Amino acid sequence: MNGNTATPADVSPAAPVRERLRITEIFHSVQGEADAIGWPTVFVRLTGCPLRCVWCDTEYSFHGGQWHDIDAIVAEVASHGAKHVCVTGGEPLSQKRCHILLRKLCDAGHEVSLETSGALDVSQVDPRVRKVMDLKAPDSGESARNLWSNLDHLLPHDQVKFVIASRGDFEWSRDVVREHGLAEKSMVLFSPVWGKVEPRALAEWILAERLPVRFQLQLHKLLWNDAQGH
Numbered sequence: 001m002n003g004n005t006a007t008p009a010d011v012s013p014a015a016p017v018r019e020r021l022r023i024t025e026i027f028h029s030v031q032g033e034a035d036a037i038g039w040p041t042v043f044v045r046l047t048g049c050p051l052r053c054v055w056c057d058t059e060y061s062f063h064g065g066q067w068h069d070i071d072a073i074v075a076e077v078a079s080h081g082a083k084h085v086c087v088t089g090g091e092p093l094s095q096k097r098c099h100i101l102l103r104k105l106c107d108a109g110h111e112v113s114l115e116t117s118g119a120l121d122v123s124q125v126d127p128r129v130r131k132v133m134d135l136k137a138p139d140s141g142e143s144a145r146n147l148w149s150n151l152d153h154l155l156p157h158d159q160v161k162f163v164i165a166s167r168g169d170f171e172w173s174r175d176v177v178r179e180h181g182l183a184e185k186s187m188v189l190f191s192p193v194w195g196k197v198e199p200r201a202l203a204e205w206i207l208a209e210r211l212p213v214r215f216q217l218q219l220h221k222l223l224w225n226d227a228q229g230h
Contacts, residue, residue, distance in 0.1 A: 021073065021095050022047040022065040028080040032219035034132045034159050035187060036113060041084040042077045046098060049090040051117055053140040055165055055193045061090040070097065074104050088115040093122070102126050118160075119145040123153045131158040132189075135176065137169035139193075151180055158186040162213075165193040170205050183212040191216050 024045040031041040045058070047065030077085055085105050092098045093116050105112045106128040113130040116122060119142070122131055133150060136142040140163065154160065160182050162173035173190065182188050190213045192202045203215050 019070040019097055019100055020067045021070060021097055021101060023068045023073065024061040024065045024090065026073065026076055028082060030219065031084060031086060033191065033216050034113065034161070034189065035130070036084050036086075036111070037216070037219055039084045040082045041086050042080045042082045043086045043088060044073060044077065044101070046087065046089045046092040046095055048094045049117075050094055051091060051119055051136070051142045051145055053136065053142050055140065055163065055196065057194070058088075058090065070101050070104060073101060074108055077105065077110070078108060083109075083111050084113070085110040086113045086115060091117050091120060093120040093125075099124055099126070102129050117142075117145070118150050119147055121147060122150050125153075127155060131155070132161055133158065134161045134163060135173075137162055137164060137172050139165035139169045139196075143172075151182070151185070154182075154186045156186060159189055160186055161189040161191060163191050163193055164202060165196040167205070170197075170202065174209055174211060177211065177213060188213040189216050190214070191218065194218070 024047045026042065026044050028040065028042050031037050031039045045061055047061055047063065049062055087098065087102060087105070092114060102112060102114060103126045106126055112128065113132055114125060115132045116134065118133040118135045122133065125131055131154070133154070135146055164170050164173060177183060177188055190202060190206060192199050199217055206213060206215055
């Protein structure tokens with residue numbers, strides 16, 4: 001044997017790969033929508049999104065951010081003392097390690113929700129997580145990105161959200177709800193685009209069509225006028 005050949009004992013073990021995510025912001029606020037509306041909630045906003053919806057109100061999360069170790073994120077969330085946690089973006093699933101964060105937050109005993117566009121595969125999301133899937137109506141400019149197979153992975157505690165900017169968006173959303181039987185699978189939410197559809201008009205359309213959907217306004221916009229960090 002060649003005396004210069006290294007034995008296993010001579011080789012230093014590889015350093016463990018750090019589990020990190022790029023984060024735009026972490027903040028404590030009141031949940032403004034979906035079934036946890038009104039609850040004190042810690043929001044973890046991940047950086048990055050492959051979509052460019054016309055009415056997006058979080059464009060600041062598309063770029064930048066800072067790298068954080070996932071365990072440090074979980075610790076910071078715990079420091080706020082809130083049971084509810086919302087992982088959002090951007091599109092949080094555009095970072096593959098988001099699944100690790102979701103699992104660890106659930107393991108820590110939090111009620112965890114995930115705000116996702118519905119354009120990326122949700123089949124591997126921890127089943128303890130409440131998925132809030134935002135199907136894109138035509139006026140968003142991104143309806144072609146909807147991944148319809150995601151509907152097969154909805155659980156009863158999940159929610160499907162439609163953000164509606166026009167009567168045309170409403171009719172499209174109505175037809176999708178009926179065609180796919182969404183109200184029998186999960187909670188369905190209809191929300192007006194701020195400044196595009198009068199909330200009263202949307203409420204009246206829902207009532208006229210007798211749709212089994214939940215009308216919602218974004219509480220955080222009413223309270224803080226969409227200020228960053230709320």
